[in-house]
Amino acid sequence: MRRITFRHCIALCCCLFGLFSLSTHAAESVSLDPLLAELGEAKIKDIEPILVRIEAVSDETVLPLLRTLLNGNLYYIKAEKKVIGEFETNGETYYKDVFTDEINAGIDKRDVDKIRVNNNLRGYLRNAIARIQLTSKSPSVRENAVRELLSKLDDSTVAALERLYPYESNKKVKEAMGLALAMNTASQTELAPSNRIAAIEKLSSSLENDVRNLLTTLTRDDNTAVVTAANIALEKIAQRANRFAFVDQLFFGLSLGSVLLLASIGLAITFGVMGVINMAHGEMIMLGAYTTYVVQLMMPNYIDYSIWVAIPAAFLVSGLMGVLIERLVICRLHGRPLETLLATFGISLILQQLVRTIFSPLNRQVSTPSWMSGSWEINPVLSLTLNRLYILAFALLVFIVLVIVLKKTSLGLNVRAVSQNRNMAKAMGVKTNWVDAMTFGLGSGIAGIAGVALSQLTNVGPNLGQSYIIDSFMVVVFGGVGNLLGTLVAAFTLGIATKFLEPTTGAVLAAILVLVFIILFIQKRPKGLFPQKGRAAE
Amino acid sequence: MTRLTAWFSEGRSTGKHTLPFVVILLGVTILASAANLLLPADSVFYVSTYTITLLGKYLCYAMLALAVDIIWGYCGILSLGHGAFFALGGYAMGMYLMRQIGDRGVYGNPLLPDFMVFLDWKELPWFWLGMDQFWFAMLMAVFIPGLLAFVFGWLAFRSRVTGVYLSIMTQALTYALLLAFFRNEMGFGGNNGLTDFKEILGFNLQADSTRVALFLITAILLAVIFVISQKILSSRLGKVVLAIRDSESRSRFIGYRTDRYKVWLFVYSAVIAGIAGALYVPQVGIINPGEFSPINSIEMVIWVAVGGRGTLIGAVIGALLVNYAKTRFTAIMPDAWLFALGAMFVLVTLYLPKGLMGLYGQLKAKRNSVTKKESQA
Numbered sequence: 001m002r003r004i005t006f007r008h009c010i011a012l013c014c015c016l017f018g019l020f021s022l023s024t025h026a027a028e029s030v031s032l033d034p035l036l037a038e039l040g041e042a043k044i045k046d047i048e049p050i051l052v053r054i055e056a057v058s059d060e061t062v063l064p065l066l067r068t069l070l071n072g073n074l075y076y077i078k079a080e081k082k083v084i085g086e087f088e089t090n091g092e093t094y095y096k097d098v099f100t101d102e103i104n105a106g107i108d109k110r111d112v113d114k115i116r117v118n119n120n121l122r123g124y125l126r127n128a129i130a131r132i133q134l135t136s137k138s139p140s141v142r143e144n145a146v147r148e149l150l151s152k153l154d155d156s157t158v159a160a161l162e163r164l165y166p167y168e169s170n171k172k173v174k175e176a177m178g179l180a181l182a183m184n185t186a187s188q189t190e191l192a193p194s195n196r197i198a199a200i201e202k203l204s205s206s207l208e209n210d211v212r213n214l215l216t217t218l219t220r221d222d223n224t225a226v227v228t229a230a231n232i233a234l235e236k237i238a239q240r241a242n243r244f245a246f247v248d249q250l251f252f253g254l255s256l257g258s259v260l261l262l263a264s265i266g267l268a269i270t271f272g273v274m275g276v277i278n279m280a281h282g283e284m285i286m287l288g289a290y291t292t293y294v295v296q297l298m299m300p301n302y303i304d305y306s307i308w309v310a311i312p313a314a315f316l317v318s319g320l321m322g323v324l325i326e327r328l329v330i331c332r333l334h335g336r337p338l339e340t341l342l343a344t345f346g347i348s349l350i351l352q353q354l355v356r357t358i359f360s361p362l363n364r365q366v367s368t369p370s371w372m373s374g375s376w377e378i379n380p381v382l383s384l385t386l387n388r389l390y391i392l393a394f395a396l397l398v399f400i401v402l403v404i405v406l407k408k409t410s411l412g413l414n415v416r417a418v419s420q421n422r423n424m425a426k427a428m429g430v431k432t433n434w435v436d437a438m439t440f441g442l443g444s445g446i447a448g449i450a451g452v453a454l455s456q457l458t459n460v461g462p463n464l465g466q467s468y469i470i471d472s473f474m475v476v477v478f479g480g481v482g483n484l485l486g487t488l489v490a491a492f493t494l495g496i497a498t499k500f501l502e503p504t505t506g507a508v509l510a511a512i513l514v515l516v517f518i519i520l521f522i523q524k525r526p527k528g529l530f531p532q533k534g535r536a537a538e
Numbered sequence: 539m540t541r542l543t544a545w546f547s548e549g550r551s552t553g554k555h556t557l558p559f560v561v562i563l564l565g566v567t568i569l570a571s572a573a574n575l576l577l578p579a580d581s582v583f584y585v586s587t588y589t590i591t592l593l594g595k596y597l598c599y600a601m602l603a604l605a606v607d608i609i610w611g612y613c614g615i616l617s618l619g620h621g622a623f624f625a626l627g628g629y630a631m632g633m634y635l636m637r638q639i640g641d642r643g644v645y646g647n648p649l650l651p652d653f654m655v656f657l658d659w660k661e662l663p664w665f666w667l668g669m670d671q672f673w674f675a676m677l678m679a680v681f682i683p684g685l686l687a688f689v690f691g692w693l694a695f696r697s698r699v700t701g702v703y704l705s706i707m708t709q710a711l712t713y714a715l716l717l718a719f720f721r722n723e724m725g726f727g728g729n730n731g732l733t734d735f736k737e738i739l740g741f742n743l744q745a746d747s748t749r750v751a752l753f754l755i756t757a758i759l760l761a762v763i764f765v766i767s768q769k770i771l772s773s774r775l776g777k778v779v780l781a782i783r784d785s786e787s788r789s790r791f792i793g794y795r796t797d798r799y800k801v802w803l804f805v806y807s808a809v810i811a812g813i814a815g816a817l818y819v820p821q822v823g824i825i826n827p828g829e830f831s832p833i834n835s836i837e838m839v840i841w842v843a844v845g846g847r848g849t850l851i852g853a854v855i856g857a858l859l860v861n862y863a864k865t866r867f868t869a870i871m872p873d874a875w876l877f878a879l880g881a882m883f884v885l886v887t888l889y890l891p892k893g894l895m896g897l898y899g900q901l902k903a904k905r906n907s908v909t910k911k912e913s914q915a
Binding site: 277329333337341345346347349350354357470473511515518522523524526 | 693706711880891
């Protein structure tokens with residue numbers, strides 16, 4: 001219930017005065033001092049009126065003061081009739097001026113009194129801060145301020161919004177302000193129902209939580225027309241929210257798919273193209289993740305750029321390890337796939353234990369560069385985390401580069417020749433041993449790159465590779481061995497299927513169902529989604 | 539007696555180890571049991587109950603290795619999921635032992651095992667019914683692994699999924715079961731599995747005599763299974779199985795339904811693994827989802843590879859040796875065990891393709907070639 005009262009008018013006047021005061025800033029900062037002295041002397045119940053007056057005569061420069069007060073760190077020096085903020089760094093407390101940031105070393109705890117705040121005041125302060133930010137120069141600060149205010153519209157806030165609305169030039173801010181005003185209109189019971197219904201209709205285009213809360217309250221309104229309008233609006237919002245929830249789920253599915261793609265694409269080369277089964281593939285991913293960790297250790301001041309060093313480094317480390325394994329073990333087991341499986345499994349155990357011995361069995365922390373953290377907020381119900389978005393793009397990029405390498409370079413030509421007919425390729429002068437080592441190195445190196453990406457999403461530990469090996473094999477087998485496009489399709493299919501099953505079945509059961517599905521699928525189509533045709537098949 | 543010897547060694551070259559193996563196995567078992575039960579604890583020849591249990595555990599592993607060897611060594615099917623059959627047999631036994639606890643659990647519920655009371659379940663799930671009967675539980679311990687192997691094998695072998703594909707599928711199978719058994723809602727005790735057993739058929743599981751009896755039963759069953767497997771594999775059926783291993787398509791063209799042979803051999807092998815699991819659980823006193831983990835299954839393969847695949851005796855020796863090494867290693871240098879295991883995988887596949895049993899042949903062949911060269915020179 002909000003009435004246009006005398007107090008309302010006063011607040012409006014104050015705000016108008018505040019707007020007026022913007023232009024005459026220099027004079028205000030002088031006139032603030034007596035108010036601050038008053039603030040210091042005041043009892044807790046008298047603080048709010050003083051704050052109203054402070055807000056009325058000030059602009060953005062007063063924000064540090066209000067924030068310090070909100071945190072309960074504002075103190076009053078009785079002797080000098082001044083306020084001062086208490087700050088703490090590394091366990092040391094010191095006092096400094098909230099406006100100038102000047103440290104006041106001569107002040108002792110005994111000279112100052114804390115200016116106390118209670119919950120009421122904190123609420124008021126938050127609103128006041130948001131209201132002052134409404135006049136900020138940056139549109140994004142203004143927009144956030146409006147959204148902040150949505151949940152606590154009071155008379156003075158509404159007045160400020162009404163005052164600023166016509167002058168707002170930024171479209172997004174204006175929209176948000178209009179939304180706030182519509183919320184206010186819709187909740188005024190003494191207004192004409194037709195006005196309120198118009199406002200409610202306007203609200204139905206928003207996805208804000210506060211709007212939904214308000215509409216839910218309105219469904220219990222006395223006026224039946226308003227109730228119907230609110231219900232319709234709620235349903236409309238729910239439909240839109242569902243659509244965005246679907247998009248959200250799809251995004252998570254794509255994200256899981258990109259992880260699977262990265263993990264399995266190296267395998268698609270070593271297993272799919274070369275026909276060598278490498279159980280140590282997961283450990284190549286793990287080596288890549290640990291390389292990221294070591295690179296970050298070596299350049300702690302340049303975390304933002306460390307990724308660009310880590311990607312080639314991981315490619316080299318895992319790739320060289322791959323070449324080493326190929327030369328020492330796999331080339332001696334040529335044409336004996338089951339033995340290769342066992343030997344590479346042994347290698348995976350050794351590598352795991354090696355990492356455990358060097359880096360300890362505990363998980364290691366890899367930090368995310370600042371440009372990858374945070375999220376892209378499309379609207380209040382849909383926000384996409386940036387690191388997943390980047391990894392999705394990265395996975396596709398790696399895939400494209402790999403396809404180009406295999407289709408357009410001489411190495412790719414040799415790889416395909418050897419995989420199709422080893423003896424013939426040899427007869428044509430292809431150095432099959434060299435091609436084998438390079439192919440295996442390439443596949444392993446890509447696994448290393450996958451490790452860099454995974455280190456941004458999961459914990460880096462000795463078991464990192466193990467958790468992906470079965471999934472990667474499933475992806476390659478499902479997509480069809482020897483077919484990179486099949487791997488791509490399979491990775492995204494499985495990722496999306498898992499994420500869409502999860503809400504109904506739970507994460508573990510979803511994983512089980514997907515595994516069972518693949519097992520059954522392979523029985524039906526042993527060559528996968530895209531079986532090889534023509535000469536490439538056997 | 540001569541007829542008996544003849545019966546034992548009927549399998550020609552592969553069967554010649556059978557009689558000595560059975561004699562040595564049962565002889566050692568009986569001696570160890572007697573040393574445990576009859577000798578005083580301070581005697582030099584006393585065998586502690588801990589050792590008896592450890593030996594019993596090894597024999598279960600040997601039985602499991604036998605199961606793996608039968609399909610891998612003789613039929614060329616590399617299963618990386620035999621741990622699943624072993625664990626399923628173990629769970630059947632574990633469920634029986636759980637029901638035997640009765641109202642002596644922490645919560646004292648006469649019907650429900652502790653973990654169900656903890657989860658606030660009101661009645662026994664349907665698949666726990668009948669598990670308080672020993673015969674029924676034992677039937678399940680062989681039936682469930684057998685059924686799973688039949689369904690999986692029937693699907694896989696009929697559509698000619700072979701080689702590496704099949705290995706990965708079996709691994710996925712045990713991995714899926716691992717995830718499933720970790721869930722509390724499955725009704726198998728979740729993460730903690732089944733444990734805290736009290737007695738089997740009325741005998742206290744902690745008593746020396748029960749332990750020795752379990753050990754003896756394991757040894758006898760191992761001997762029986764060994765002899766039966768030897769018989770099967772040296773029969774006509776065994777010859778077909780070997781033919782399938784060496785050239786499946788040729789056997790098929792000759793007219794054998796190779797998929798049926800493979801399915802039944804797979805089921806037989808799974809049943810042995812289930813029995814091994816059922817014997818394993820009362821001796822170690824716990825069964826948890828960890829038994830389903832793919833690494834366990836793959837370890838079994840290395841036992842067989844070390845001992846020598848394609849020879850039943852090799853599988854048994856491999857399982858005993860590798861597990862003994864594991865016990866020693868994990869006690870002295872826990873960190874080194876995985877290095878040793880990994881190196882074993884690599885070295886055995888590279889240099890000992892026929893395992894320890896093949897080592898003798900390899901050495902002989904080398905000496906022959908050396909002497910040949912000398913005589914030529």
